[in-house]
Amino acid sequence: xxxxxLSEHVSGKPSPFAAAFASALLEPGRxxxxxxxxxxxxxxxxxxxxxxxxxxxxxxxALAAVFPATMRITGVDFFRTMARFHVxxxxxxxxxxxxxxxxxxxxxxxxxxxxxxxxxxxVARIERAWLDSYHAADAEPLAPxxxxxxxxxxxxxxxxxxxxxxxxxxxxxxxxxxxxxNRSVGPINLIEASGPEDALITRPRLDVTVRRLPPGGAxxxxxxxxxxxxxxxxxxxxxxxxxxxxxxxxEGILESGAFTSLDHEADHDFP
Amino acid sequence: MSEMAGSLPRASETSRFPAHAIAGLAxxxxxxxxxxxILAEGRQDGFFExxxxxxxxxxxxxxQALTRIRQDHAVSLHGVCMSLGGPQPLDAEHVAxxxxxxxxxxxxxxxxxxxWSTHETTFFNDLLPLPYTRATLAHVVDHIDxxxxxxxxPILLENPSTYLLFRESTMSESGFLREVVRRSGCGxxxxxxxxxxxxxxxxxxxxxxxxxxxxxxxxxxxxxxxAAQADDEGDLLLIDSHDGPVADAVWKLFEIVIGRCGPLPxxxxxxxNIPDWPVLKTEAAAAQGIxxxxxxxxxxxxxxxxR
Numbered sequence: 001x002x003x004x005x006l007s008e009h010v011s012g013k014p015s016p017f018a019a020a021f022a023s024a025l026l027e028p029g030r031x032x033x034x035x036x037x038x039x040x041x042x043x044x045x046x047x048x049x050x051x052x053x054x055x056x057x058x059x060x061x062a063l064a065a066v067f068p069a070t071m072r073i074t075g076v077d078f079f080r081t082m083a084r085f086h087v088x089x090x091x092x093x094x095x096x097x098x099x100x101x102x103x104x105x106x107x108x109x110x111x112x113x114x115x116x117x118x119x120x121x122x123v124a125r126i127e128r129a130w131l132d133s134y135h136a137a138d139a140e141p142l143a144p145x146x147x148x149x150x151x152x153x154x155x156x157x158x159x160x161x162x163x164x165x166x167x168x169x170x171x172x173x174x175x176x177x178x179x180x181x182n183r184s185v186g187p188i189n190l191i192e193a194s195g196p197e198d199a200l201i202t203r204p205r206l207d208v209t210v211r212r213l214p215p216g217g218a219x220x221x222x223x224x225x226x227x228x229x230x231x232x233x234x235x236x237x238x239x240x241x242x243x244x245x246x247x248x249x250x251e252g253i254l255e256s257g258a259f260t261s262l263d264h265e266a267d268h269d270f271p
Numbered sequence: 272m273s274e275m276a277g278s279l280p281r282a283s284e285t286s287r288f289p290a291h292a293i294a295g296l297a298x299x300x301x302x303x304x305x306x307x308x309i310l311a312e313g314r315q316d317g318f319f320e321x322x323x324x325x326x327x328x329x330x331x332x333x334x335q336a337l338t339r340i341r342q343d344h345a346v347s348l349h350g351v352c353m354s355l356g357g358p359q360p361l362d363a364e365h366v367a368x369x370x371x372x373x374x375x376x377x378x379x380x381x382x383x384x385x386x387w388s389t390h391e392t393t394f395f396n397d398l399l400p401l402p403y404t405r406a407t408l409a410h411v412v413d414h415i416d417x418x419x420x421x422x423x424x425p426i427l428l429e430n431p432s433t434y435l436l437f438r439e440s441t442m443s444e445s446g447f448l449r450e451v452v453r454r455s456g457c458g459x460x461x462x463x464x465x466x467x468x469x470x471x472x473x474x475x476x477x478x479x480x481x482x483x484x485x486x487x488x489x490x491x492x493x494x495x496x497x498a499a500q501a502d503d504e505g506d507l508l509l510i511d512s513h514d515g516p517v518a519d520a521v522w523k524l525f526e527i528v529i530g531r532c533g534p535l536p537x538x539x540x541x542x543x544n545i546p547d548w549p550v551l552k553t554e555a556a557a558a559q560g561i562x563x564x565x566x567x568x569x570x571x572x573x574x575x576x577x578r
Contacts, residue, residue: 017358017401017402017407017437017439018357018358018359018387018390018399018401019390021390021399021400022390022391022393022395022399025395026393034438035402035437035438035439036435036436036437036438037435037436037437037438038435038436038473038502038503038504039436039472039473039474039475040474042502042503042504042506043502043503043504044435044436044503045503046500046501046502046503046508047434047435047472047502047503047508048434048435050434050500050508050510051397051399051400051434054396054397055395055396055397058396058397059396062396091393091394091395092393092394092396093392093393093394094394095324095351095352095354095362095365095388095389095394095396096324096327096328097324097396098325098328133331134328134331134332135328135329135330135331135333136328136329136330136331137329137330138329138330138331138334139330164329164330165330165331203331206331206332206335
């Protein structure tokens, strides 16, 4: 594709223009880079500020797009002020903005003015997981009747492959109820939930779904996703939650499309 | 007209999509909220342009929507974040992702910007300006060369809208672009709104810029709306905001360009405050009207000359 050889290029140190230009983009207190100028010797101050503004505002917009329920809870001004601190402290390291905001829930936990909303970070975690699920690889979910043909004595040895779009978020707060109420368009009624809630986020085909898991469900699912057998995962869930209902949880995970295929862990033991 | 600029993708037996014409057509930015309205209309002439980075996820609704659009239309793949204009090496992973999109969607046009957006590890999400010097020319040409080698076809490079200048610049923007084209073999995407915005911001005549611009290498035109602010001296400073209709002055410049270049594929960009589909479609129809008028004119001239 090259029409002119490299030898025509000037060798030597790269121009430091990008380092100088970048240094003040996220720091409004710093002087405008001396290398810049307006036409006919005009000042570059407000001109440089156009870039500063584009960078900061577009990155705040990016966080607002990832975390709409979080913003609805806090109000737009509160959210954008909080996001501005985060954008300046932790700008994205990837040009893929749908990957941005992974550190934002942790930032919310440390943000003094959000202290009255201890569940806010977990709502943000559900929203971040929602976007991961949205962009995850497509895969056909396991058919709901897939376990029906397996003999009962072999069920404990079954292992499942998680769907690429399946995510779990655990919360000590009613984060799923708060997420659901604020992610929708309609009016928000008084939320009476108060206990801990765990979320299962799935996208078996096109639509992302967020479900509240029953007691022990998160431990059960996390164990399965880590490759634990059904028997092992059920034992882990019961040890954490005495009212764990295996049948109901099995039905829920099959219906949600959280897995793509199953295998017999102990196949080699039954030649 | 350069052979490279705007050339169609390689014909392939493994092609997943039909080849749709793009010559002489107007198109619009593709926004997912418009998909139901677009599908309801049925297949129409015109093309859609997408920002490559929005389709760099593994799967999900974005790919579903773009696949559906690509079945019925030519698609233009417009990269926004390659950082071709920066001094540091291109992000090899990003180049690979870009290549995968070119292979997957067989776009009729592929373009990127004369700008940079990443420095060290920070992505600034803006099209940042560069000085025009021998040194930056070398970097830009190297980067375009690397990208073109990766995707196996030439790109169109878009002229930027800028708000300030660099003291160290030694070349004009049009002279810089002409040299980039000569050395890299790329074509150009002429953003007429960017010309108008930069001309206003830097106090030169847009017509003079166009007179010096290597129009023979242009493979696509961009039109968009802009917003107004003020600089330190209180003078008008235009912002390339893509949030409204194309300005009258930009339509006039577009007519001049099409009068000289013939009916090039022309995109109406609208990226924020996105209107309902009929509004965007009407802007594209206005561009198509100008293209058609000049297509008819050039055909008449050809017939006349043949007699």
